[in-house]
Amino acid sequence: MAEPFILINCKAFAEGMGNRGQLIAEAAETVMEESGVQIGMAPVYTEIHPISHHFRIPVFAQHIDGVAPGPFTGHVTAAAVRHAGAVGTLINHSERRLTLAGIEAGVKAARAAHLETVVCTNNDPTTAAAAALEPDYVAIEPPELIGSGISVCKADPEIIRRSVEAARRVNPKVKVLTGAGIQTGDCVRIALELGTSGVLLASSVVKAEDPAKVLRDLVSLVTVTRREG
């Protein structure tokens, strides 16, 4: 993804599915075009296909299991979400934790299926560990701030700084996203100043009365420095 990258995690919120999900996708598409900032969306599995086919935004899965196609009832393979139109995936979100071996297998399976990977972590040591697995992104989200409405950028900028350093030390190529409590353009600005490449957020956009308005605010203080992906 080009920098900065804003990734909207719809979780299993009612407000992120069906018509509401489409509204969010449309807002993301519009604000991405207006601003040049990459805005991705991670809907529920069943909506990866419709969202990715109707909107020009990068669509992510919320999770994959690092298994090859085979006898794995109820599992989510990289191949399946790629086939449905996803271009990337979250792995190890705090609401869907995996074993270390599972994260590694997931990153590997995603890479083989040409999916970008965002591995979620909870502090700086786990960020360093995740970076060692060579995903595209590590998203650091202090669990106690997820869904709290308190921005990690303000509550605990040091954990972001330490995480960026920890990730760089292990793997200078990995990019870091800031997660937990991101709500405003000011949060995004701080996240970028702390050395991260964007943000991972959920309720502030998904549950917004006017998602486009929130997204416009989120990108308002951002200077798009390069455009690739």
Added chain:
Amino acid sequence: MAEPFILINCKAFAEGMGNRGQLIAEAAETVMEESGVQIGMAPVYTEIHPISHHFRIPVFAQHIDGVAPGPFTGHVTAAAVRHAGAVGTLINHSERRLTLAGIEAGVKAARAAHLETVVCTNNDPTTAAAAALEPDYVAIEPPELIGSGISVCKADPEIIRRSVEAARRVNPKVKVLTGAGIQTGDCVRIALELGTSGVLLASSVVKAEDPAKVLRDLVSLVTVTRREG
């Protein structure tokens, strides 16, 4: 579902996705129309929507999490699969085991979303326990026979008989499906004679060169006794 009921679990087999998945769905639709036997299909999550919209067959999810819509990244809600077109769901498949509390929450969530429930179990005591949760079906699948190519109907008919009895004793309304190693019309006939209401199967159809041919064989010895839903 009307009796007998044949439910095809696509698992995460490559042969059950994409074009191949559509071919299986088409075969199911055709043989269901020819024979009057209900034939359902449980594709991967991402294909619930296309399969249920393009084919007149009952579509099942392979798993749901018994959580209400909310902050549950990577989880599969009853609402999401229902919205995508599913009319039922597997719960607690041996490849996706849940806690007892999770099974109960899944059955309850499915019922609230008007999904039929098939709770998978591994022996007669767990069948009795599952029956106590009042799902529509319990599918008994001895784990050692899943994917073995050895039909439970021939290898261990007693476990089916005991499971039917155990389920009835706890809850006379619950229907039982026979799973594990089902491959031929003869297996289906025995499954029905043992008192079960149909079969749950996977590789014998999903990996078949000609799924329609296998399905025709599966229904060949069946007399359709009633037709409901």
Added chain:
Amino acid sequence: MAEPFILINCKAFAEGMGNRGQLIAEAAETVMEESGVQIGMAPVYTEIHPISHHFRIPVFAQHIDGVAPGPFTGHVTAAAVRHAGAVGTLINHSERRLTLAGIEAGVKAARAAHLETVVCTNNDPTTAAAAALEPDYVAIEPPELIGSGISVCKADPEIIRRSVEAARRVNPKVKVLTGAGIQTGDCVRIALELGTSGVLLASSVVKAEDPAKVLRDLVSLVTVTRREG
């Protein structure tokens, strides 16, 4: 166990280990002798051996895995806890949930090792399901009340009543324990009046300044009706 049965779950509380654990065991032994009420204790695994060897109280494990002895690093077998001196075990406590297949395997393994089984559940349908597995006891503990200091006997007696009925319907031989928020003799009295055979409790005894005093209060309104053992 004779009725009524009071089972003290030490959890991983610091106040339930080491010298403090021995103090609780001593209090249990004393009050059991004074009152004739069976009082059991479930310490951490590492203290099953010393507690069971130094005190004349029934010692329970807090959990077992339903695996046979074998290559299961970090697992807790029925054989190991029996060998250490336990006479029973909790299974499926809300802080250590198991799959349905795991609970069934645990009950079976415990029975084979001559351990009494207390399967924990969270509502009346799961109580019915657990009863189908034929443990000695089912302990119903509404999760929202565990550790709350609010007694289930006062907050939600109906869930106890429904659970007793549900269990009896499925398996008249299973005994039910009342859990969550039990603190006083009055709670114990109500628990018995609701048809349960005793209580499962933790912090009110484990964290008490004077465990013997709390235990004396707990048994104060109880009439010992029979003594087996």
Added chain:
Amino acid sequence: MAEPFILINCKAFAEGMGNRGQLIAEAAETVMEESGVQIGMAPVYTEIHPISHHFRIPVFAQHIDGVAPGPFTGHVTAAAVRHAGAVGTLINHSERRLTLAGIEAGVKAARAAHLETVVCTNNDPTTAAAAALEPDYVAIEPPELIGSGISVCKADPEIIRRSVEAARRVNPKVKVLTGAGIQTGDCVRIALELGTSGVLLASSVVKAEDPAKVLRDLVSLVTVTRREG
């Protein structure tokens, strides 16, 4: 631990408990004294206390949960195993996998309780990730070789070499152990030549008719280079 370090994982083998466990501990003590090679033992939780009190060998837990003392029924805290006499612990064995966050919490909890930590991994990327968490040891065990009787040193020395390099790159202070299929002094020699600090093994000692004989063979080609602690 001084180098080299041989750690015997008793798993839940019947042959590693009770009198047999004591026999193994005695053999470890004897061969450690004879050879100067550190030989540790990880018995089941319930035998940490007796083994550590009766034998002068370093005793390890097979697993800990990275939780602080508190309401965690059935969990194994660092404090509990330390109190029972353990001086270290395995974490994330392939038979007891943890989430990444769980491994990190376990390492931190162990360190706080003055326990040495051996984090188990399955390949070189996970070894690098584990090294980032700063345990004392990472033990690399290709899962397909565990319990196979095929020594990783012979079947796949490259995975050991790559793991040592990966670990060093991330954290030069972490020591690596070789696991999976270790059976003879030759395996131990190769393991040390590949740059690891010792071996983690199980069945070849635990199930041996004469554990002391196997241990003597294991240390037979080793030159003890330093002795610390």
